Amino acid sequence: MAGLILKDLMTIQRQIKAQALVLIFFLFISIFMQQALMLFTIIIFVVTFQAITALTYDEQSSWDKYANTLPISKGDIILSKYILSIVLLIFGLILALPIVFIIHRFTNNWASTEFFLTFNLIVTLAFCMLALLLPIYIKFGSNKGRMVLIAFCFIPSFLFSLLNEHLPDMPLALSDLKQYMFLAPFAGLLILWLSSLISTAIYKRKEF
Structure with missing residues (x-):
């Protein structure tokens, strides 16, 4: 297991170095705009979703056959892919949190309660995004997986508009859930674990 994770880390290290330039660019933008939240979100998602990059490289090199x-x-x-994502x-958290706190220290535009809620939400x-993406990419591959992902991107906006139309008090109901926000990451981990079971079942049926 450790060998598989190390293999993936060595595979994506060049990609991470290339995207470090993008993160540096957004660092300056975040400092200029005094928006630590934007930088925190970008770092978490860019670093975490390198697990998808590892899957793409495996497909391109026919690693699964070997x-x-x-x-x-x-x-x-x-x-190993799910552990890699975690x-x-x-x-990403180790990288992002010190930078975010430094920006917050000098801008002082982010309340501690807001940070806690935002941290848990992101x-x-x-x-949840990994729980959705990993089975899709394992099932359809990188090329078809992108097409399926694009189709899925329209679903949240459609559901949100539908709920917002029929449930006008939804923002108020969501605000009442803030006190349970500390449980959200654990729910996300549970969803990710269920996703790993689905991905394993899909992978076992694949022919290489």
């Missing part, structure tokens, strides 16, 4: 000749279970191959998320969204 991996399935090794004494490695298909469940371990899939589980490791990358932790790395981490939960990262888990």
Whole structure:
């Protein structure tokens, strides 16, 4: 398992270095605009979603054909991608939080309660997006996976407009849920675990 994760980290290290320039650019933008939230969100999602990049590289190099000749279970191959995503998320938090606190220190435009809520929300969204994306990319591959993802992108906006139309008190109801926001990351982890079971079942049925 550790070897699989290390392989993926070595695979995506060049991609991370390339995207570091993008993160530096957004760092200056965030400082100029005094928007630590924007930088925090970008760092978390850019770093975490490198797990998708690892899947794409595996597909391009036909890694799965080789991996399935090794004494490695298909469940371990899939589980390594999910563990990789969590490791990358932790790395993103370690990278982002000091920078965010420094920006907040000098701008003082972000209340601590808002930070707690935003932190939980972004981490939960990262888990949920990974729970959605990983099975799609494992099932359809990188090319078809992008097409399916584009189709899925229209669903949240449609549901939101529908709920907003028929449930005008939805913002008030959501505000009442703030007190339970600390549970959101745990719910995200649960969704990610269920996603890993689905991805494992999909991968076991694939032919290489």
